[in-house]
Amino acid sequence: MAEAARKAFVTGHPIAHSRSPKIHGYWLAKYGIDGSYQAIDVAPADFATFLKSLGENGYRGGNVTIPHKEAAFALVDRRDEAAETTGAVNMLWLEEGALWGGNSDWLGFAGNLDEHAPGWAGNGPAVVLGAGGASRAVIHALKQRGVKDIRIVNRTLARAEELSHRFGACVSAHGVEAAAELLADAGLLINTTSLGMHGDASLAADPAGLPDHAIVTDIVYVPLETPLLAAARARGLKTVDGLGMLLHQAVPGFERWFGMRPQVTPELRRLIVADIEGETAKR
Structure with missing residues (x-):
């Protein structure tokens, strides 16, 4: 039986501005991985319920951004050292039935x-x-x-x-x-x-x-x-x-969810720069 496509996400409130789907989508296509990464807007009142349902909804994990980083810190089962030290979680993954929280921003x-x-x-x-x-x-x-x-x-x-x-x-x-x-x-x-x-x-x-x-x-x-x-x-x-910080923080999560350590390349940077410039031109 074929393995189900791997699923990950980024959640925040609001989240439409996030460039994480473009970054992870680029890597999924580049490495030929059967998977998806989507932006999900979750209001603070619904965040705890959202986390509890990750496994049953088929997610391997995801990224957390404003305003959920400190709430994620409090709600996960276990944390890595960087999350403990900083008091914030921006990366989630399921491991042996436990929800882990990590910090890859550093x-x-x-x-x-x-x-x-x-x-x-x-x-x-x-x-x-x-x-x-x-x-x-x-x-x-x-x-x-x-x-x-x-x-x-x-x-x-x-x-x-x-x-x-x-x-x-x-x-x-x-x-x-x-x-x-x-x-x-x-x-x-x-x-x-x-x-x-x-x-x-x-x-x-x-x-x-x-x-x-x-x-x-x-x-x-x-x-x-x-x-x-x-x-x-x-x-x-x-x-x-500051763009490189966004690109490099995405690497550990992608590796956890999709099983491949991706590279931050000039082509990826150009893709995101073009997106930024397109948004700026609309203002």
């Missing part, structure tokens, strides 16, 4: 920099702008790669302090008024806030004060070049856009 962040700025982890200290959910994955990646001085800068100091306590040694919390001083010797500047998204011209921080060897990256990928990255490039600094 692997996406690290994989993007590995591809476009090899050796980046030796470039610390690091300044992380923002203390929301995305910053947790970034801080975890920095710690996993051995960055010894990680400085969180956030408008609400208490949020930054909460993260510094969560991640412990090497991680410090600061208000935005300290940014200029903190950038003076920083080798990595990472924006995890929404500033610069969808045509917002605000600068998350001024890269003018960074050393010449600094690398600047932004997890925002619409637009691909945010005001922060444009200012850093004009200053002659190495910049890395």
